[in-house]
Structures are given as C-alpha cells and as structure tokens.
Amino acid sequence: MSVGAAAGGARLKKPSWKDPRLLIGILLVLASVAGVVALVGAADQTTEAYAAREPIAVGESLTAEKLHRVKVRLGEVEQYYLTPASGMEAGLVAVQRIGKDQLLPRESVGQPDGLDRKPVAVTVEENLPAQAAAGSRVDIWVALPDTRNGFSEPTLLLSGAEIAEITPASTALGASRSTVVMVLVPDAQMPKLLGAQANKAKIAVVWNPGGDAR
Template sequence: MPAAQRSQAPLPAHLSPSSPAPARWRRPGWRDPRLAGGLALIGGAVALGAWAVDSAAGTQEVYILTRDVAPGTDLTADGVLALVDSRPGSGAYIPAGSLPGDAIATRSLGKGELLPTAAVAPASAASQRSIVIEASLGLPKGTGAGDGVDLWQLPDGQAPRSAGAAAPVASAVTAQPSVGTGPAGDSSQESQEGAGRARVVAQGLVIRAVNQERTSLVSTGTTTVEVLVPEGSVADVLTAVGSGRPLVLVPTGQGS
C-alpha cells in the first residue's frame, strides 16, 4: 500500500515566499522637511521668549492723565494722574517719582495722554492767575476747559438777553475788530464806550473750569467760569468784574 500522505497546513501570509519583506525603519535625515519644520518652531519660540523678556526689562512706569486738564491745573491733586507701564524711549515723559510737589500743567492735556515733561512746571513759575468770572450770556455750545477765550465787556444799558443767546452774540462780537490793550488802546476803548459799543477787556485767557448756569428772580441766567488770566491783564479783568457791567467770553478757537 502506498504510504499515507501528510497534509500540510498553508503558511501564514506574512511568511509566504511571495509576500514582500517588511520595510526597515530609517532615521530621519537632515533634509527631512519634518525635522526642518520642528527646528524652525523651536527657534521661533526661543526668539519670542527672548523678545518678551527684553521688552519687560525695558519698560518703566510713567504718568498718564485720567481726565482732561486745562493750563494751571494742579497735577498733584487726586484723580488727575495714574501710573502705567510704558516704553517711552526717551526723557520726553515724566517717570514715576519725578513729579514736582507743586507741579501744574502749562498747556491743555487730554485724558489718556502720557504726561510730557515739557507740559509741566512748578506753580511758582506760573505767569497766569486764576479769576472767576460770571459770563452773562453763558458760553457757546462745545466750549469748555482748556479753550482759549477773549473777555469782552458790554456797555452801560446793554442788558443780556438770555443764556441761550450766547452763541449768536459771541459770533457777532467775534466779527468786530479787536481793540489793543494797554496805553495805546485806552483812547480807542474810551471812544467805544462813549459810542455804546462793546470793548475788549483782555485777550489770551484760558478756561480752567465751567460751573452750571444759575438764575435768580432778578437777573437772567449766568455761567460762572474760572479763567486763567495773563499776569499783565489781571488789573484790567478785575476792574471789569468790579464795574458791574455784563461780561462776555468769546472763544478764539485756540486751546484743546
């Protein structure tokens, strides 16, 4: 009898002679784009960190305005200044701890503005004086602290109409020619008074603060305005205030 034949089980597919050999793992080379991308990311992160550290080291605290201020404002008062980290890059702004104890603003400054060194002076060096004036005709709309104005005086018998008439009257006064102050303008001013015309009392005033209008049973509405007056014009302004004649503040378009 023929010998019994043994049955052979089929080989697994991965051991079959016809199956391809498994690929061998190769270490990425320097030209692999994935390696180059990873190195670029690492380099960028290092550079960004170095820049952040350098920026933090170069900042300093400087003063910033928390509200609008007019010339002559006391900068040491509460609620006027705050400190903020900044990189001014020069000595153009006052750093923390360097503000004089009697510092005032020499010009109009806006809220959010860094405090410039050139806009600060000691109060003892100020050449302006603060005087409160009752503007008989009020102020034109949009006029406020920091705006430049001229002070006009109405003649005798020229009663103010109302506070609401401030804008048209101020425009009309602005159209009239200015009259010089001082000895050269005295005769001209006197002639204007005699003719029943308004006259210029002082020029170059700056509004420091404006109070609400007030009215009484015997007078029309007035607006109390605190103005900064050049030292040479203080006597003229006080004389006009004491005369009892109506006073009008006319905006000049200068200031903040």
C-alpha cells in the same frame, strides 16, 4: 568600480558633524533666532508712567490721589514724561491743562511761582458757545457802563484765553441765570480784566478755536 561611480558615492556621502559648512549653517540659524528674540523683547519693553485720574486744571496741585500708574512704551521719549522711576518733585502744579488718563509731560507741570496765567472767574449772562469747554480758547469782550444807564460799544479785552472750568451760577432761589467761566489770564492782562469787573462791565465770551493768549 569605475572612477565616476566612486566620485558619485563621495558626493552622496552623509555630511559629518565636523563639516565646516554644517557648523556655519547651524551658527547662522542660531544667530537668526537670537536676533528675532531680541527684537521681540525690545518691542515688548514697557515702563510705568503717571497719568491723570481726572482732568487737572492749570494751577491745580498734583497729588498721588489725582494720579495713577499705567504701563506704556515710551522708548526714547521717556525722559519727557513723569514716571515713578524718575520720581516727582514736591509741590508741583499743572501749568497746562491735563486731560483724563493723559500722561504727564514734564512741560505740563511746574512750581506755583512759575505760573504766568491765573484763573479768574468771569460771570456771563448770555448763553455760551456750544464749543466752549474746559481747554478751549475764547475771546473776552467787555462793554463798560455809559452815562445813559446803558453800555458802551464792546471792545476786545483778552484774545485766546483758555477756559479752565465752566460752572452754572445760581441765584438765591436756586434758578440758574448765568454761567461762571474760569479763564486763565496772563499777569500782564490781569489789571484790565479786574478793572472791568470792578466797573460792572458786561462781559461776553466768543469762541476762538485758533486763538493764542496775548
């Protein structure tokens, strides 16, 4: 047999299990599979979090009946939400409106003494703007009675107040002629609004889509 034929036979020889190149290839395949499994496992990790069964208004207390548990992927932001794992402090109330099925951010809840806005019922005789709904922002205008059995020029009393709730008001005969709007009023503005109501002022609500309460 020639030297060339012997060399060719050597090259075509079936690799042995002890061949370092085969062992390295197997290790690379195993490492790749393990990496894929770990990645899929990490992406599929879920945690339980609290969500609201129904909308929760500002100042409303949080109870187990108003919440339900959902499985979500929060990842690194889990610390910013209320979860069964972290527990829920007793006596918490909503300091921001929480929508139905919305998760509960920690910044949306607090203790009652931390509330700087209180719901006040405002009766409105005119039709409300179509955009007025719980959670939307409105401006509150008031016109005080004058000496001629009329009303003075309206003035802006409260800008960007958040609506907590809207309910129709009924007369003794059951006919709805006005609307009661629960607006969230900062403590600093409370005396002005209560004073206007005490003086039988005429109150109007104007939708303010980008208003900030002040």
